[in-house]
Amino acid sequence: MLQSVGWVLLSVFLIISVGISFPLLNNILEASHWWSFPGCLIIIIVLDVYRKDKLFLRTIFRDHKTLLVYLAVEYTLVTMPIWLYQLFNNLETAFIVLMSCWLVAWLSRYFTNREHTSTKKTLKFIPLSLFELKFFIERNPISWSLFWLTGVTSMIHIGIYIFWMFILLMSIPELFRYYESRDMLHWKNGFVFDKIRKYTTVFFLITLVHTLTAFFFHTDMYLVVLYLNLCLFSAIILNIVMKYAGYSPLFHAGAVSNINGILTIIMLFPGGVIITIGYSMWKYFEAEKNLKTFYA
Amino acid sequence: MLKLTDIHFSFGSKVILSGLSIDFNPGQVTGIVGKNGVGKTTLFRIMSGIYKLQQGKITNNEKTLQPSDISFMPTEPYFYPYMKGEEYLDIVANSAEEKKLSQSYAKSLELPLNELVDNYSTGMRKKLAFSALFALSRPVIILDEPYNGVDLESNEMIKHIIHTHHTDKIVILSSHILSTVTDISQQIYHITEGGMVSLFLSDQFSDLEKRLMLDVQARKSAI
Numbered sequence: 001m002l003q004s005v006g007w008v009l010l011s012v013f014l015i016i017s018v019g020i021s022f023p024l025l026n027n028i029l030e031a032s033h034w035w036s037f038p039g040c041l042i043i044i045i046v047l048d049v050y051r052k053d054k055l056f057l058r059t060i061f062r063d064h065k066t067l068l069v070y071l072a073v074e075y076t077l078v079t080m081p082i083w084l085y086q087l088f089n090n091l092e093t094a095f096i097v098l099m100s101c102w103l104v105a106w107l108s109r110y111f112t113n114r115e116h117t118s119t120k121k122t123l124k125f126i127p128l129s130l131f132e133l134k135f136f137i138e139r140n141p142i143s144w145s146l147f148w149l150t151g152v153t154s155m156i157h158i159g160i161y162i163f164w165m166f167i168l169l170m171s172i173p174e175l176f177r178y179y180e181s182r183d184m185l186h187w188k189n190g191f192v193f194d195k196i197r198k199y200t201t202v203f204f205l206i207t208l209v210h211t212l213t214a215f216f217f218h219t220d221m222y223l224v225v226l227y228l229n230l231c232l233f234s235a236i237i238l239n240i241v242m243k244y245a246g247y248s249p250l251f252h253a254g255a256v257s258n259i260n261g262i263l264t265i266i267m268l269f270p271g272g273v274i275i276t277i278g279y280s281m282w283k284y285f286e287a288e289k290n291l292k293t294f295y296a
Numbered sequence: 297m298l299k300l301t302d303i304h305f306s307f308g309s310k311v312i313l314s315g316l317s318i319d320f321n322p323g324q325v326t327g328i329v330g331k332n333g334v335g336k337t338t339l340f341r342i343m344s345g346i347y348k349l350q351q352g353k354i355t356n357n358e359k360t361l362q363p364s365d366i367s368f369m370p371t372e373p374y375f376y377p378y379m380k381g382e383e384y385l386d387i388v389a390n391s392a393e394e395k396k397l398s399q400s401y402a403k404s405l406e407l408p409l410n411e412l413v414d415n416y417s418t419g420m421r422k423k424l425a426f427s428a429l430f431a432l433s434r435p436v437i438i439l440d441e442p443y444n445g446v447d448l449e450s451n452e453m454i455k456h457i458i459h460t461h462h463t464d465k466i467v468i469l470s471s472h473i474l475s476t477v478t479d480i481s482q483q484i485y486h487i488t489e490g491g492m493v494s495l496f497l498s499d500q501f502s503d504l505e506k507r508l509m510l511d512v513q514a515r516k517s518a519i
Contacts, residue, residue: 118411120380128386135378181374182346183367183388183429249346252374294345295363 033090044104071105151210161214165228176239182249187295231267238280244287304351313491327477328470330487344368368438373425381409388428398431418445439469
């Protein structure tokens, strides 16, 4: 998503969204400011693991020290909305968040990118009909297993569930970014609807334990849990619909990903999901019509 | 019979095909040759439904040709990222029979199906796409420059597979190397600028070669 939306735009959105959401979340959750540290740490580790320019950066920065400084500066900028907020509220947390950027920059060399291997470990329990999810998870199955397990610990604090859903939500545009080739798409009437049905069911199952845990242990937060679920399923629908509305066998990936990313982020604003749902409904018919021109 | 009647196509004011009419017979391999940019790929894209037909008619056995009737292998096949060769064959195949057939083609072309397609060479990608698409039980198979980037041994294998397995299918292929087309085709269409077409049957292939060589000679002398 970072590649398509762009760092600057994403930073602007992060500053705005965090600026609004942080005080709001603080009021709702009454969470300790210390949660900013694990939250930031998880975000930048995920960014570091999935960034695609690591090999390229290693060719530019021949020595580790320069690369470390470069990455640390980058991650400092990414977490800026959070440490900036903490700077005026809890100075020591801001300092720890800043230190986490250096820690991840130092650890970066140990997070290897699996894309440069000639083979992969196939996860047989995910069917090939869900190839977007299958190939996405197969890039880093251990990270995804750890990520899934982390979410279950939301019984400790609702903040974990919120962060977990936030990261899951952010990964949806990347999941549906690439187009399948003409021959991989087995079109039939209602193809897009069928895909939405399949993926919403799968994601319902993936998040079931976490959602039930959040409901059970934080009953007073049921509205937040419901809203996050609504956001997730809206993001799935939006990204599937956008993928096929812009689909062409001549291109490898969607050119509409900017709107995709922005609409996914907009959902983080309270009530923003309504815009996304409305837009998805409009684009759904366009997606079905678009596929008909190529396959019917 | 697959009939293309009075096909017109243009990109804005640039006319690519103007009144092109050609026929393809089932059980025959038809070659399409022509200079770069005369509209071979455009024609294939129109036939496979990627480009919308602007004017004209495409019918197969008197019925409008459906994109689902066509297996189309583009010049540079595209593959979904982080996918193994065998997974691609599995996804493309519509039945267990097609899957088995595609795997046997891939095996004969010595493809490492257990490896990621992302790391395949140009030739290997071509061979993988060929294995999957040629195994589909569709009446029309279009191969856009199938021999480009493929090693000599595999070229021979591809020719062998096309020659022995096309049976009642219509196979249309393009190539810039004349011998690869003349070796297996029963007829060849030579397309020139604007979509002008000349048909050459197997006993006239030497005439086609002469015609192409004359053009080369004329250009050589102009240097």
